[in-house]
Amino acid sequence: QKEVEQDPGPLSVPEGAIVSLNCTYSNSAFQYFMWYRQYSRKGPELLMYTYSSGNKEDGRFTAQVDKSSKYISLFIRDSQPSDSATYLCAMTGANSKLTFGKGITLSVRP
Amino acid sequence: GAGVSQSPRYKVAKRGQDVALRCDPISGHVSLFWYQQALGQGPEFLTYFQNEAQLDKSGLPSDRFFAERPEGSVSTLKIQRTQQEDSAVYLCASRSLSGRGVHEQFFGPGTRLTVL
Numbered sequence: 001q002k003e004v005e006q007d008p009g010p011l012s013v014p015e016g017a018i019v020s021l022n023c024t025y026s027n028s029a030f031q032y033f034m035w036y037r038q039y040s041r042k043g044p045e046l047l048m049y050t051y052s053s054g055n056k057e058d059g060r061f062t063a064q065v066d067k068s069s070k071y072i073s074l075f076i077r078d079s080q081p082s083d084s085a086t087y088l089c090a091m092t093g094a095n096s097k098l099t100f101g102k103g104i105t106l107s108v109r110p
Numbered sequence: 111g112a113g114v115s116q117s118p119r120y121k122v123a124k125r126g127q128d129v130a131l132r133c134d135p136i137s138g139h140v141s142l143f144w145y146q147q148a149l150g151q152g153p154e155f156l157t158y159f160q161n162e163a164q165l166d167k168s169g170l171p172s173d174r175f176f177a178e179r180p181e182g183s184v185s186t187l188k189i190q191r192t193q194q195e196d197s198a199v200y201l202c203a204s205r206s207l208s209g210r211g212v213h214e215q216f217f218g219p220g221t222r223l224t225v226l
Contacts, residue, residue: 100152
């Protein structure tokens with residue numbers, strides 16, 4: 001079993017919908033939790049970064065971390081066609097390397 | 111400013127050939143990472159440099175893979191005697207020790223390697 005599991009996709013929603021993306025993990029050493037967005041033929045770009053449990057909001061995006069359940073989520077409000085991309089959860093402990101989920105491809109229909 | 115650049119963007123190799131992939135990190139970034147991303151998968155860690163020192167190479171899949179960063183800036187990932195299972199996108203990322211988040215890694219566009 002992988003250290004980080006991400007809900008399988010693909011996911012297709014209408015414009016304006018609320019999107020919920022989720023990952024679970026097994027390694028208790030993970031302390032920093034990230035969501036990356038990757039467009040086709042591009043490298044991942046950082047969307048959200050959180051440390052420890054709690055919520056963090058940035059515009060239409062909210063990241064949640066529940067360390068007791070080893071569960072993280074990304075919520076996208078008022079989704080737009082430009083949000084169509086692959087979303088990757090990633091996490092790290094003290095050793096710097098990122099451990100990624102498999103990624104989920106989101107399509108927002110106009 | 112300029113981001114992380116990688117070259118070539120696309121590489122086709124015949125099985126058994128050696129390839130060299132180049133990464134130019136963001137100027138001044140101390141840390142440099144290589145990841146391998148297979149089709150439909152998330153990136154997987156290969157190796158990590160801080161300046162010219164290779165601090166972690168635990169993700170390199172075999173001794174055919176070799177990475178270097180001799181002057182602490184540009185890095186090269188070399189794959190010897192390529193095999194079909196090496197086909198993937200190779201991503202390079204760099205990080206400043208004083209970034210907005212100490213674990214924020216900035217990724218390049220990747221090199222897509224296809225081994226025939």
